[in-house]
Amino acid sequence: MSDLVGTGVRVSVPASTANLGSGFDALGLALGLRDEVDFTITASGLSITVEGAFTDVPTDEGHLVVQAFRKACELHRISVPGLALTCRNSIPHSRGLGSSAAAVAAGVAAASALAGREPDASALQLAAEFEGHADNVAACLFGGVAIAWSDAGGYRAVRVDPHPDLSPVVLIPSQESSTKTTRGLLPARVPHSDAAHAAGRSALAVHGLTRDPAVLLDALRDRLHEPYREPAWPATSRLVAELREAGVPAAVSGAGPTVFALPEGGVLPAEIDITGFQALAVPVDVDGVRVAPLG
Template sequence: MSADSEMFLIRVPASTANLGPGFDSIGLALGLYLELHGSLSDQWEVIPLSEEMSVFPRDDRNYIVQIAKKTAAYYGKELSPCRLFVSSEIPLARGLGSSASAIVAGIELANIAGELDLTDDEKNRQASLFEGHPDNAGASVYGGLVVGLHTERRTDVVSFPIEGVKVIAVIPDFELLTEDSRNVLPASLPYQDAIGGSAAANVLLAAVLTKDWKLVGEMMQSDRFHQPYRAELVPHLARIEEIVLQEGGFGTALSGAGPTVLSITSIDKSTAVLTALKREFPQFVVKELEIDNDGSHAAILSEQEKKGLEFL
């Protein structure tokens, strides 16, 4: 960026990960967004526009800024300070990729403010290095459904759009930290359980690609890697599974590490599933979420676009 008056927009979708048996490998981008409007400045300043963002530091200690500076440094650049307006629809510590979206936003910030010209593959590699796995980060970068493998040497992700189904989210009124949710997982699995879990993940992907959504739903509930162990932390999971099947939905799974639970339905059954879940869980947020097939976006705003921003 060459002019202090230029303003940019960064928009990053939420994500669900560990989709059914796809532990640390299968994710889906969802239509809740972290947005960042920014411009070059003489010092780092982060101005929250939503309650979710008001709890974080408002200077260069902010996590998004820290990620941006580290990313720029990796490519041999030092970022000029920016003034950032940040808002988010993504609830914190609910299993909807709030941390991954912040990481991707930081990488997008480094890319646009530092003129790094990164490819999506490079963005995803950096995000997965910060995250430690590619399913949340990959979904936020590429959009759609992603399948990935992340190692110290490389990150491989395949992505493709998902259409023709609806996603219903039950978002509880309590947080569940990823660290706490990982602590209930076993250190190892019996060989046959690992084979069964891997086979379920393979069948899930084949079913997605052939649009056999009934089979997708069955595989979502055939996980051997994490859901059986985390169910004790998410007592509403079993009841949601029952209701979704009763109302004609396809299947249900933990979103990320929980406590949010996602269900997939046909378009014509989504209203019935949504209504039944709202009736059963009035204390929780129950909503239909769009699938985001585009992934993260960053662009310089035109003068006309800047005039439409109420906070300026």
């Protein structure tokens, strides 16, 4: 039997917003809205308790946190005879705020901690394999601004420090969105001019998020994925357009339908109609995943 029985860790993981305009599958930003998961190693079996606002998730081996934890334990050659999991969920599900990335990052980080390791490149690789891209999970694991890419060696990312004046507001609708569905709306090819636009704007977004937020109104404009996904969430597209017309940098958060905005001072203009959306001011998270022993 594993000598880990009776031990455990508490993992806190941030929400994230990805793409940030034209940085499709490449840019992510960690947000100060967190899920918390307690992992206790037991003698046998699996027990899952889910608390908080978002409890409609599997309570068996299908739970995404459990799947990621199991895979990471295999990677680290950790024997886990049983597991008791307590999840306290605050990140909205299927809204483009990285809830699945947070679940995966939590499982991977917990296994890394039990192996006596900090989350590293191997943790990123494993987490990104679940997601199919590294932007959200990199932001989750490392905090701040994530620049992600993939090559023959797998998924990679670097973290850069966000500008201290960023004051995000996320506008969350009741409508859910499936990443798989919205990806299906994207064309196999885009015009060369749109690709060039994306390259320039995503590079500008990195500068704006880290050095000069004044350029973000231009930097967050996209022609690579947002126009094609508009049929999935027309109200989201309308709100993004209204915010931009009012001078507020805005983009669709991840696969939508949440809107990510950066109003000056974190206050939306009074004339913006946010009917159907809940506005939530959230700080940028600079820490990424946090792990502490239980007890």
